[in-house]
Amino acid sequence: MADAPFLAYGRQVIEDDDLAAVAQALRADFLTTGPRVAQFEAAFAEKVGARHAIACSNGTAALHLAMLGLGVGPGDVVIAPTLTFAATANCARYQGAEVVFADVDPDTGLMTADTLAEAMTRIGGRPLKAVLPVHLNGHAADLPALKRVAEAAGAPLVEDAAHAVGTAMTFDNVPERVGDCRHSALTCFSFHPVKTLTTGEGGMVTTNDDALAQRVARLRSHGIVREPADFVDPEIGFDGEAPNPWAYEQQALGYNYRLPDVLCALGLSQLAKLDRFVERRRQLAQRYNELLPALAPLVRPVAQPWTSRSALHLFVVLIDFTAAGQTRRQVMEALRAKGIGTQVHYIPVHRQPYYRALYGEQTLSGAEAYYARCLSLPLQAGMADGDVDRVVGALGEVLGG
Incomplete structure (x- = not known):
């Protein structure tokens, strides 16, 4: 066995059809902000059973966009399990919010309803804006139980599903999929090479809330609005009643968190497998x-x-x-x-x-x-x-x- 190949703890699987999909995208007219982005989003939303999916540059960007979408800011608190990658907490700190760390089950590493309830005793009267359960190792947290505790405090769940693309679960004899957002406001995924499917780097946010989806999609690209019906400055947007073809408005402070077409092409190929x-x-x-x-x-x-x-x-x-x-x-x-x-x-x-x-x-x-x-x-x-x-x-x- 001395000459056996090194076995890393995780590694991507890239096959010939993945290479062909990327090559085809490289020869296309759009390397970014083109049709493959929408195709990947639609296919992913269908796969996990969500109404909307918004592709972004990585899993950390997905988490940050979720915080932006919910309006998390200074003076707010989010609760996250301490047994996770730093991004789960950092996404709230980017917005100036405070993080209260919940303990986890010592044998599964998952936040539970009891550890969430205990963390809530340490909020100190500050507004709880969100709770971020983590599906550690790909194992689904008990979302209905967590939702009951969080909902009683007026806070939505935001699932950190960086480990859990493809995970299914059953709650109350109802089959569900991570990402379908039956219990959460948003779910955030990562497509890093060690994950079950990869786009090299990449992420996705899913939600069933139309307004949240629109807000997250706009904040992914500098907070820019291109739909004439949503323009607020008629001088920029219109020539009389006709919209100016070049017009756009920055209506919020967003980020460049876009995922290029060439990586979405890889994502589409991987998603099929x-x-x-x-x-x-x-x-x-x-x-x-x-x-x-x-x-x-x-x-x-x-x-x-x-x-x-x-x-x-x-x-x-x-x-x-x-x-x-x-x-x-x-x-x-x-x-x-x-x-x-x-x-x-x-x-x-x-x-x-x-x-x-x-x-x-x-x-x-x-x-x-x-x-x-x-x-x-x-x-x-x-x-x-x-x-x-x-x-x-x-x-x-x-x-x-």
Whole structure:
């Protein structure tokens, strides 16, 4: 096995039809702000079951656009789980809002109704503008339960679904899909290369609210309005009653968060294969689940909530490093020496120096317990079953050594 290829924890799957789609887009008239953007948005909205989808430059931009769309600003509070990537909290800070970090379940890493309710006790009378549940590792959070708690405080949910494109779930015997926004105002996706489908860099916001969709779409491109019916300055917009063909109005302070046509072409090609990619990830996860009991009790997979049929962006195990007599660094380095890449998802955001300086020291025990044990093993749609056997075998050797 010495010459076996290195297995990263995550990697894109790019096939010949993806290359052909990008090449065709490169030969087209529009490399950006052209027809493939609308095509990708329409196809994605249909796939997840939302009324609207707005493509943008990356997942962080999607989250920021969600905050902009909801009018989050100075003096407001949002609640986000601390067990996530920093962007979930940063998107509110960009707007001058404060972040209250919720703890998570120590075994799943997910924010729960109880941890959300506890976080609400630390708001201190400030207005709660939004709650941002994270579908960690691709596993769906309990949206109905979270919505009940958030709604009682007058706050909408904004789903951080960066890990969860393709995830399905069942609540009250009703099949749903992450992104359909049945319980949330907006859902935000990422198409980074390690995600289940990729556009290189890219993101998407979905919503069922017509006004929110229009606002997010305009803020994605400098807050510019091009529809004559919505112009507010007749001198700029019209020659008599006829609209000026060059006219546009900047009606708000927006950003350049556009996703180019060439990347939307890749997204369309990848989206057509999403079900295959998700099914393959589930098959690989099943193989892990068949083999990992041999390493118990030192190692156990993070369990999926029973409501979630996860797209499995990550395959995470919880390891008792103390009982193994090794640090996580030692385990990761030993695995890397065997050609296996691993990663840690995530350092709790409340422990990051920026947020510690802002809010002081905090103790969130569930997140700390999860972080202390978690390790992301390789999971890619292009992996073979034998690759899983190789990972589990190497992990057993490292922990047994």
